[in-house]
Amino acid sequence: MSPFRLTRTLPGDAMDAALRADVRQGLTGMPKTLPPKWLYDAHGSELFEKITRLPEYYPSREEGELLRSVAGAIAVVSGAQTLVELGSGAYSDKTRYLLGALPGLHTYVPVDVSASALRQAGQALTVEYPDLNVHAFTADFTSDLPLPDTTPGPRLVVFLGSTIGNLLPAERATFLTSLRSQLSEDDTLLLGTDLVKDEADLIAAYDDPAGVTAAFNKNVLSVINRExxxxxxxxxxxxxxxxxxxxxxxxxxxxxxxxxxxxxKIPALDLTVDFTGGEDLRTEISAKFREDGVRRELAAAGFELRHFFTTEAHTYGLALAAPTALPRRHTWSALLQSPSVRP
Incomplete structure (x- = not known):
């Protein structure tokens, strides 16, 4: 069995305090809003897994297929000995593609708010990769990003699922700038980005006829009721x-x-919230990107977009970026020869 460590960077009451603050601020504001992270309790996570298997929900499927096709090129370019995955959740096939493609990998660092998900991932990894060191961290990257100071380098930091799109533009800028400040010149960043496409396809992915997404969305109300x-x-x-x-x-x-x-009524906050008929409570945004926009946002945070992998239909993208001071160590045209890669 490989060594598995779990380091808690969140105080025991951190998530409860964050929920209270988010609910009070979000439900007394105008318009009313809630951060999407509260959709993902145990039941919400189960519902989301069902969503990823729906025919209408393309992002997970397309990202996985793209990652499988370009993982080897990413591995060569990054030269990573440590893989850091933000918002890792339970161990997934997408993580396997990267782990399998990195021959010199020494350490895998999953980062997530859920200690139970991290333990589940760690148990699977110790069986599948007995020589891999796994050091998991509990952290909430939406409010603070204490990127683990892990060795050896270089590090490949991955942020998949187009989760970056759940952040407002100012929040994305803060997140990327914070991340850049903690990376060395030899590190690289892999960012999953869902791309702008036909409106009908987008709506279908977030409002499936089976009602699974509706149940997932309403689950946030059950979380507030319970907690x-x-x-x-x-x-x-x-x-x-x-x-x-x-x-x-x-x-x-x-x-x-x-x-x-x-x-x-929300007794724990001594709060009463009125809704008018037809009033909306926003629970999530999911931004869709264009390559030029991704390049600009990364540049503003101190990254250089080195390559932008896309699916054949240009519906999903993986942005591979590096700190702007990182020297070019490879010839990209020689490494990235794939019909699914857009120069």
């Missing part, structure tokens, strides 16, 4: 998915729309 003693009635809200085509946004919004005028 804060609230009396939300999930059946009193409709799941809504909207596409905002404004060039400054270009994102899907998931909302919960109040079916009628209603009042919700």
């Amino acid at each position: 804060l003693g609230a009396d939300f009635d999930p059946d009193a809200f409709d799941h809504i998915a909207l596409w905002d085509p404004d060039p400054e946004r270009e994102w899907i919004e998931m909302r919960l729309r109040s079916r009628a005028e209603q009042t919700v």
Whole structure:
């Protein structure tokens, strides 16, 4: 068995305090909002796994297929001995593609808010890769990113699932700048980015006819009921998915729309929240990207976009970037010969 360590960087009450702060701020604001991380309790995570298997939900499938085809090139270019995965969750096939492609890999560092998910991943990894060191960290990258100071280098930091799209533009800038400040010149970043596409395909991916996404969205109300003693009635809200085509946004919004005028009590916060009929509570944004926009955002944070891998139909992208001071150690044209790679 390989060594497995779990380091907790979050205080025991950190998530409870964060939930209280987010609910109070989000439900007293105008418009009402909640961060998407509260969708993912144990039940929400199970529902999301079902979503990823729906025919309408393309992002997970396309990212996995793309990663499988270019993992070897990423491994050669990065030369990574340590793989850091942000928001790793449970051990997935996408992680396997990278682990299998990195012949010199010494350490895998999964980072997630869920200690149980990290333990589950660690147990699987110790069986599958007996010579790999696994050092897991509990951390909330949406509020603070204490990137583990792991050795040996260089490090490949991966942030998949287009989770970057759940952050507002200012939040993305803060996240990327914070990440850049903790990387050395030999490190690289791999960023999953869902790309702008036909509106009908986008809406279908976030409002499936089977209603799985609707159940996933409404689950956030159950989380608040359970953790804060609230009396939300999930059946009193409709799941809504909207596409905002404004060039400054270009994102899907998931909302919960109040079916009628209603009042919700949240005893743990001594808070009463009124909803008018038809009022929306935004629970998630999922920004869609264009290559030029990804390049600009990375550059503003101190990264150089070295290559942008895309699916054959240019519907999903993997951005491989490095700190701007990193010298070119390889000839990209020789390494990246693939019909799925766009120069």
